[in-house]
Amino acid sequence: MYGNDFTTPDARPRPTPDAGDEPATFRAIIGDDGRVEPRDEMPEGYRKTLVRQIAQHAHSEIIGMQPEGNWISRAPSLRRKAILMAKVQDEAGHGLYLYAAAETLGVDRADLLDALHEGRQKYSSIFNYPTLTWADVGAIGWLVDGAAIVNQVPLCRCSYGPYARAMVRVCKEESFHQRQGFEILHTLSHGSAAQKAMAQDAVNRYWWPSLMMFGPADSGADDSRGHTAQSMAWGIKRFSNDDLRQRFVDMTVPQSEALGLTLPDDAIAWNEERGHYDFSPVDFTELFEVIRGNGPCNAERMAHRVGAHEDGAWVREAAAAYAAKQQARREEGAA
């Protein structure tokens, strides 16, 4: 999730229909590596997969505002506060583009929000970890937004037009988020011994959950059971979970050296033969537990989200009443 489509092994979606059910026009678009638009015929499995993935992605963007929003009032300077506010606001905007993209597939965002609030749809497990210190804001920007970029840049070429187009702007903004996180950590890492220790502690806590953001392995006991393969055949996904994870590690290790911080894995070493960094296998037990609702902050995040939605009911009612009034005036004018 968060630009990917996976869940726990016991909650895998039903298998999607085979290629025999695909309309010829759809097969032609996918075959030409073209874009499927809302008006085009598409198989029900493709539509459902996209609704699930885009909704999970949208939910992740808006829930992702909470861990960092927690530090807006305590940012160490006015400059840091202004940057963090802009970043958190960007995430709200990402949620809005994505709900709008999902609506082109014939769903209503009010229903998607109900599904989130009732636990029928998920959001990225990464946002169920707490932000204990200011350095966590840096680690989230550097590692979490960094992982999001690796996952989401290929989505700019996703076969579904509205999703692909939304991703272009999202990725540009994510790149700013990643740099602000890197800069926070760089400042701390070159500050006092206590500041450097705080930065290192944040990286130690966020490293493994960031690697889990790419989802289970594509083969072996944790494999995503053909889920990745189907999404790749439809041009929704362009690379496997493991390839994206490797790309993230290859990008991040040299950056950690530039920061003067270490990554909490002794197995990390350049492998000349593979042309990639080696790293230890990820333990997905924790990922599945967090997705099942047993992460450190799941209950807190959901309670806050549902509370914010209920507090905003009067705004939605007022906006709907205003729209109805404007509509009635237009009709009066036309009569």
Ligand SMILES: [Fe+2]
């Ligand atoms: Fe975002």
Ligand SMILES: [Fe+2]
């Ligand atoms: Fe971001």
